Amino acid sequence: MKALLVFLLFSYMTAVNAENTLGLPPVTFPKNNPQSPEKIALGEKLFNDIRFSTTQNISCASCHVSHLAFTDGKSLATGINGLTGMRNSPTLINSAFLTSYFHDGRRPSLESQSKDPLTNPIEHGLGHHSEVLKVILADHSYIASFLSVFGINAKNINLDHVAMAIASYERTLISGNSRFDKYHFDRQKTALSFSEARGLRIFRRKANCANCHEISWDNALFTDNRFYNIGIGFDELRITLPSFLIQAKANVSEAIHNLNTVQKEQLGRFIVTHKPKDIGAYKTPTLRNISLTAPYMHDGSLKTLRDVVEYYDKGGKPNAYLNPAIFPLHLTAQEKEDLIAFLGTLTGYLPDSH
Numbered sequence: 001m002k003a004l005l006v007f008l009l010f011s012y013m014t015a016v017n018a019e020n021t022l023g024l025p026p027v028t029f030p031k032n033n034p035q036s037p038e039k040i041a042l043g044e045k046l047f048n049d050i051r052f053s054t055t056q057n058i059s060c061a062s063c064h065v066s067h068l069a070f071t072d073g074k075s076l077a078t079g080i081n082g083l084t085g086m087r088n089s090p091t092l093i094n095s096a097f098l099t100s101y102f103h104d105g106r107r108p109s110l111e112s113q114s115k116d117p118l119t120n121p122i123e124h125g126l127g128h129h130s131e132v133l134k135v136i137l138a139d140h141s142y143i144a145s146f147l148s149v150f151g152i153n154a155k156n157i158n159l160d161h162v163a164m165a166i167a168s169y170e171r172t173l174i175s176g177n178s179r180f181d182k183y184h185f186d187r188q189k190t191a192l193s194f195s196e197a198r199g200l201r202i203f204r205r206k207a208n209c210a211n212c213h214e215i216s217w218d219n220a221l222f223t224d225n226r227f228y229n230i231g232i233g234f235d236e237l238r239i240t241l242p243s244f245l246i247q248a249k250a251n252v253s254e255a256i257h258n259l260n261t262v263q264k265e266q267l268g269r270f271i272v273t274h275k276p277k278d279i280g281a282y283k284t285p286t287l288r289n290i291s292l293t294a295p296y297m298h299d300g301s302l303k304t305l306r307d308v309v310e311y312y313d314k315g316g317k318p319n320a321y322l323n324p325a326i327f328p329l330h331l332t333a334q335e336k337e338d339l340i341a342f343l344g345t346l347t348g349y350l351p352d353s354h
């Protein structure tokens with residue numbers, strides 16, 4: 001009976017999902033972490049549980065708020081005790097399709113990403129992952145869920161199970177079927193206004209946006225999962241860069257160690273690859289639901305989509321590592337309006353809000 005109910009629930013969820021995936025590729029699941037309705041429910045509970053923080057008031061959902069497309073509306077994320085981090089909280093919607101996680105791509109999977117915030121000193125702030133397990137072991141409903149989802153007894157629950165459940169939940173946060181999708185993939189020509197449709201053309205051609213915010217022939221993630229220096233948040237690094245590069249040639253770890261916290265953060269993707277071309281480079285973010293996720297960029301430094309369009313129009317902020325695909329666009333006032341209008345059409349179906 002229970003199995004039947006679970007099956008019905010799962011079919012129902014997949015059916016609901018099917019309508020919302022226009023414009024998206026199929027979600028793929030890691031072999032060692034197959035999806036199940038019970039695992040998703042467990043993941044959602046863990047995601048929203050404020051007990052996994054030193055101050056008992058921070059959960060994943062504090063910074064990834066469902067009605068803000070799983071962002072927080074702040075320039076920089078705020079964790080325990082009002083402490084502020086150095087990066088903007090990205091949307092988790094459609095993160096199932098990404099090939100790396102965090103703005104600098106330092107984690108390869110949702111499973112590996114989800115353990116980090118718990119012990120991050122300014123996010124959940126826990127001293128050690130064992131504190132997560134302590135909360136779980138003190139809660140009978142968790143123990144029962146872990147048993148039915150993973151077939152394990154209390155003493156065998158570890159953080160990998162927690163991570164797998166959270167990742168399973170995150171893979172359900174899927175959003176397609178925006179007005180853009182209806183227009184572009186379903187050929188509903190009235191789904192966009194004339195201005196919005198002109199904006200799509202500008203996005204793909206004159207403004208070169210789709211060079212990185214990719215639209216493929218049968219789906220559009222609006223990211224190519226690559227990293228570029230587009231000139232954001234580079235100021236602290238600028239002066240020290242020549243001497244840093246000389247030092248880095250001799251000993252990269254030491255050169256990084258000698259930078260201050262802000263400068264380290266501004267290295268971007270370089271922190272992961274140690275390749276000079278990745279200095280100040282960040283992952284191309286998706287633009288789906290972009291109207292809901294202000295402020296923008298890894299440091300939240302641009303407040304509105306108008307600011308973003310003006311930023312690209314002037315060719316970004318020059319620096320030695322600026323990607324050549326960023327150049328002055330010379331858009332007319334009307335073209336800017338059209339492009340902004342187009343970005344507004346990327347809001348799709350929004351996964352459940354609580």
Ligand code: HEC
Pocket residue numbers: 047058059060061062063064077078079080085087088089090091092095098100101102103104110113114115117118122123124166
């Ligand atoms: C204090 C706010 C805060 C909390 C709490 C928090 N996050 Fe985040 N999250 C962020 C910020 C900021 C980033 C980007 C950090 C970076 O790139 O260095 C991020 C990045 C992510 C990403 C990567 C998305 C991408 O596009 O690369 C995922 C996935 C994620 N968080 C999930 C979670 C989960 C799961 C939890 C709970 C275990 C959590 N977050 C808790 C602020 C937060």
Ligand code: HEC
Pocket residue numbers: 103203207208209210211212213227228229230232282283284285286287290293295296297298299305308309312313323325326339
């Ligand atoms: C060379 C690749 C590239 C091109 C071309 C490009 N972008 Fe981006 N875009 C990025 C990267 C990388 C980021 C993240 C930068 C950061 O966080 O500092 C970004 C960030 C953004 C953001 C902020 C997203 C968020 O969630 O914070 C918006 C909006 C955006 N781009 C729109 C556009 C538009 C509109 C165009 C065309 C005018 C464009 N992009 C052209 C690579 C590109």
